[in-house]
Amino acid sequence: MKSLAALFALSLVLAAPVHAELSPAEKRIAATIDAEQDRSIALLERLVNQNSGSLNLEGVEKVGAMMRAELEPLGFAVTWKPMPETKRAGHLIAVHKGRAGRKRRLLIGHLDTVFEPDSPFQTFTRKGDLATGPGVGDDKGGMVVIVAALRAMQAAGTLKDANIEIHLTGDEEDAGDPISQSRADLISAGKRSDVALDFEGLVRDGGADMGSVARRSSESWTVTTTGKANHSSGIFSAESGDGAINELARILHRFRTELPEPNLTFSVGLVAGGQEVSLGDGGIRASASGKTNIIAATAVARGDLRTLSAEQAARVKARMAAIVADHAPGTGASLAFDPGGYPAMAPTEGNRALLTKLNGVNSDLGLAQMAALDPLKRGAGDISFVAADVDSLAGLGPYSTGDHAPGETLELPSIARQATRAAILMSRLAMERR
Template sequence: MLEIMQLSIEPLDQLERDLLDKISVQQHLREQQLIELVEINSGSHNPEGVNQVGLKYQELFGPLCSKSERFELPKWERIDYTGKAEHQALGSLWKFSHNPDAPIQILFCGHTDTVFPVDSPFQHAIRLDHTRLNAPGAADMKGGILVILSALEALAQHPLAHQIGWNVILNPDEEIGSPGSANYLAEAAKQHDIGLIYEPALPDGNLAGKRKGSGNFTLVIHGRSAHAGRAPETGRNAINKAAELILQLASLNNQKPGLTLNTGIIKAGETTNKVPDLAVCKFNVRIQKTEDAEWCLERINEFIQQHNQQEGFHIELHGNFGRYPKQLDQPHLALYQLVQQCSEQLGTALTWSATGGCCDGNNLSTAGLPNIDTLGVTGNFIHSPHEFINLPSLSSRAQLSALLLFHIAREGLPFKRLRPQGRPL
């Protein structure tokens, strides 16, 4: 289905150099836009804020695209600490489209949500020095979406812009594993030739290569309540059962290469004179190979079955592997090498390395779409109050993407892909 070609990139002409120079002229404007965006809280659980951010991007992308659409996502179901399912609203997903009939179709992805909830103390931008801005979501990834904007503005002025059609998808739920947008991404993956995702670069400025897969799970352990003094023998202690089960889960660590399992939350109990009848545990599993997901689920279910055979206990497992590992197959490697050549043409060496973290790049590759997922800005300490963006990377990374687009418009892709054509979104 895929034929890989050796691609050598041609030198830039004067017009292309001018277009790249114009990107840095916009630096100040992009910094102002970024500050406006980070000052709006858009934690994944704050759909109003996420939607405000989405509307700001719609204003910015509107003049560039021929169509902009807003999609409402189904509510997100998660298990609360009473063991019951709760349903939470998500923000809207945006799609900005252009040139749907062009021979090459590129999917650009970004997310409008951040990990910082509406009551987080981290809500404002602070300039650390001349080049660094400390702000929630500045690197991950409000700055990255501005990089897409600058690159597409440059492409629009290129004489071969008609060669490339694009969709920009901004999803509102990436930071919680894209539960509502995963299906949209999988369908969109089928309609494009490559995916470009604007997660921040690794702290050293390089790209993420292979990524592990990840699953989030909840165990609801029901026991039986009893007075701890008068009739303890009639009780079934859910906390003790949780402890046994958690140690069994921990024993799975490294039973397959790269497999890690982390129990991160346990909530249980009210008082010491009562046998607790409920414990809720949440854990995350990371896998290096797709087939390890099934292996892992079989082990976990065996543990549960074993405990469920004991009178008075009932254990339920909720959750799944939301993201499978991203492997670098030939088309991925060809795309990475193309970006590397573009970076060298701009005078910066660039490479990639494996990471245990996941993102929508996992989703696109599972759906068969070769993609690079760390084309956003540079910075560090994402997901913490110390998150910062290197402001000049708003321009330098946009130049990298613009150059990539110029080369693709002129010389094509390093492989031919027969698009399976998904259902229209």
């Protein structure tokens, strides 16, 4: 039985006479990617078998060295940018200088995974056209798509004129602090680019490949409430008030009933209340003490906020602040947002135009058109740090399932399909003037 990759290559050959816009160089790109599929899978296996959990600084740097070895022979000037001040390994930055005056592309991926060295899930395993392993899809599969696309462009002669800058961050899954410093190089690259392409995984909806023109933000918030620590028999009286826990419950209930709107989600992930409450480092643990016959003196809740635009974020935060400020009797409350966080990648006309160009590639390859993905169906990502400055398209990596959990599985033929799409899109963009 022919593999899915072979059938995909055959479909390209059969489609070529009908879709006359596929140039000889683009046909060469498709043929090269198919011929080198085993090479791509071998690279994927090596990357996956090197642990690169975000806090495994040595492992992340080793994966960076492996990617350097792939990119330098393609004519990229590669730099390792260490980040000891953010307590993370660093980032790999690679630059290919093409013809002056042509559009500059920024390619984004990441070296790290969520699987630290103490995870039991450590090894690449292949079963036919499926592969499992830590980061096999997110985002080591994405990095393999980048390499496969660039190798095919070199073989077809379309790489030499292409202006490309690649940023492979070493802390996408657990960003270094302060994030303004850990993302400074990426933000600067976005400001000097014309197009940003993100190689995190492809998302399917109803079995159809989708294009990502938007990603929502990711921010964390904390509500802290106070009350009068009196005997419980006086609760709700003018002297004792409502207590800190009731005040926190009031606020969270009003968030739930008054905040909902399209493309917004907010979640409470941690709650504690009592006579005394303390938050641990990083705000991911809390401890509380108290008794049933007292009015709680303090309570705290931490949660997540995701929005589709900076305007939506500002509006929702103002509403949250107003709810928090409307105290119940005898209580106090404050709202704070963690510094940093991931901004939104809003669905701009420029992003939609990029998807239209990708669908032009799909048409010429004989592939189905890709509709814009509902932004509720994917999380935040590094591309959001540049999306305010440059037209952006996400989800150019391969298709995987079970990301961030043991058993993460990649559909291997999607490497060839995504690399072919990306290489032809980048080759066409290389001919466009700034």
